[in-house]
Amino acid sequence: MSKSKTEKEPVKKNKRRGKPKKSLQRYFDAEHGIRNHWWPALFSHEVAEDDVKGITIAGERIGLRRANDKIFAFRDQCVHRGVRLSAQPTCLTKETVSCWYHGFTYNLKDGMLSDIVASENDPLIGRTGIRVFPAEEVGGVIFVFVGDEDFDTPPLQDDLPTYPDESKRIHSPRLQDDDALALGIHRKCIGDWRLAAESGGDPGHIMIHRKSALVLALDTALSLGEPVSGETSLLVNDKGWPKSVTKYNDNIEPVMHREELNIHTYGKRVPEGLRVSLCLPSTLFVENWPLPGITQYEWYVPVEKGYHEYWQLLVKDCPTEMDKEDFTLRYNTVWEDLALKKGFNDDDIFAREAMEDFYNNRNGWDEEQLFFMDKFIVEFRKMVHKHARGVQPPPDEL
Numbered sequence: 001m002s003k004s005k006t007e008k009e010p011v012k013k014n015k016r017r018g019k020p021k022k023s024l025q026r027y028f029d030a031e032h033g034i035r036n037h038w039w040p041a042l043f044s045h046e047v048a049e050d051d052v053k054g055i056t057i058a059g060e061r062i063g064l065r066r067a068n069d070k071i072f073a074f075r076d077q078c079v080h081r082g083v084r085l086s087a088q089p090t091c092l093t094k095e096t097v098s099c100w101y102h103g104f105t106y107n108l109k110d111g112m113l114s115d116i117v118a119s120e121n122d123p124l125i126g127r128t129g130i131r132v133f134p135a136e137e138v139g140g141v142i143f144v145f146v147g148d149e150d151f152d153t154p155p156l157q158d159d160l161p162t163y164p165d166e167s168k169r170i171h172s173p174r175l176q177d178d179d180a181l182a183l184g185i186h187r188k189c190i191g192d193w194r195l196a197a198e199s200g201g202d203p204g205h206i207m208i209h210r211k212s213a214l215v216l217a218l219d220t221a222l223s224l225g226e227p228v229s230g231e232t233s234l235l236v237n238d239k240g241w242p243k244s245v246t247k248y249n250d251n252i253e254p255v256m257h258r259e260e261l262n263i264h265t266y267g268k269r270v271p272e273g274l275r276v277s278l279c280l281p282s283t284l285f286v287e288n289w290p291l292p293g294i295t296q297y298e299w300y301v302p303v304e305k306g307y308h309e310y311w312q313l314l315v316k317d318c319p320t321e322m323d324k325e326d327f328t329l330r331y332n333t334v335w336e337d338l339a340l341k342k343g344f345n346d347d348d349i350f351a352r353e354a355m356e357d358f359y360n361n362r363n364g365w366d367e368e369q370l371f372f373m374d375k376f377i378v379e380f381r382k383m384v385h386k387h388a389r390g391v392q393p394p395p396d397e398l
């Protein structure tokens with residue numbers, strides 16, 4: 001028999017009751033990110049032929065160069081005096097990238113120092129270099145594998161979200177589908193990458209969206225919260241790859257109004273086929289959102305402590321040129337603003353920023369008091385703790 005309210009052990013206000021933190025230690029240690037995973041780096045169109053762009057993933061400075069339409073990734077830090085090669089792109093041949101400062105020139109395939117502009121017989125040549133990273137392009141996005149040099153690189157496919165139970169597959173396009181067209185944005189946001197991922201999948205936060213322009217415009221019956229209750233409403237795939245936690249909407253009684261609290265939702269249209277998964281490394285996969293036939297992807301890429309790169313993509317199957325034109329027009333005129341920016345996802349950004357002080361400066365990881373609906377978040381934490389292929393060290397140890 002369950003205890004009545006009065007018999008329950010009281011919880012001290014603003015004090016936690018002793019969480020078994022050790023059981024998730026790798027998760028709590030991963031403030032700089034997780035290692036040996038594929039992350040989105042830039043859109044393909046952001047790196048033109050013979051251009052060099054510099055980005056940061058999990059503290060790692062990475063340069064991206066396109067040569068003969070192939071993408072190469074390397075540590076964006078010259079071995080001579082440490083400047084970023086991307087600060088002034090210098091591409092003298094199709095096989096190399098050069099430092100703009102004193103002309104150290106590196107082979108794109110293995111990063112070896114292959115020449116120096118004014119010192120062609122220099123004894124350093126062939127004896128040092130910059131490390132290179134595996135890089136691939138899928139659906140117009142460049143992915144880079146950030147991790148140990150000697151790590152046996154898994155296929156990119158293993159880190160791209162999918163749904164593990166084919167018998168329950170519903171139609172919603174995937175980035176890697178032949179006809180998929182992916183359109184979206186990425187931006188640097190305040191917030192620990194873990195908090196961002198947790199908030200993306202959080203079944204309890206949905207009430208912040210009840211007055212969103214997107215929800216009202218599409219008359220979507222989005223609940224005030226979805227009481228997940230373990231096995232009946234969560235599917236944890238921790239056998240094969242990709243690793244994922246999925247929330248089943250068919251076993252959930254969504255809360256649409258609370259008379260006692262004078263709060264209710266506004267939309268009437270039940271979202272068909274909506275399914276939410278959170279996957280490794282840090283990917284939200286929302287099937288049939290914002291409308292059936294569209295999939296929304298989000299990545300929360302660790303950049304440096306307290307910041308993440310927020311990636312948002314909408315993917316639609318577009319087998320013909322007319323389909324592509326149509327989806328592009330709708331993306332530019334409707335979806336980018338209404339779904340990815342101020343009509344919806346900017347509310348998520350506001351919430352993430354609001355959490356940051358508590359977790360970053362005020363011992364929030366110890367002080368938080370999770371509730372029933374945070375089961376989804378706890379499963380994500382377990383998944384990272386158990387299955388992340390490594391924990392990223394601080395930048396000065398890279």
Ligand code: FES
Binds near residue numbers: 080101104
């Ligand atoms: S700093 Fe790069 S060549 Fe000198």
Ligand SMILES: [Fe+2]
Binds near residue numbers: 199200205206209348
């Ligand atoms: Fe949200």
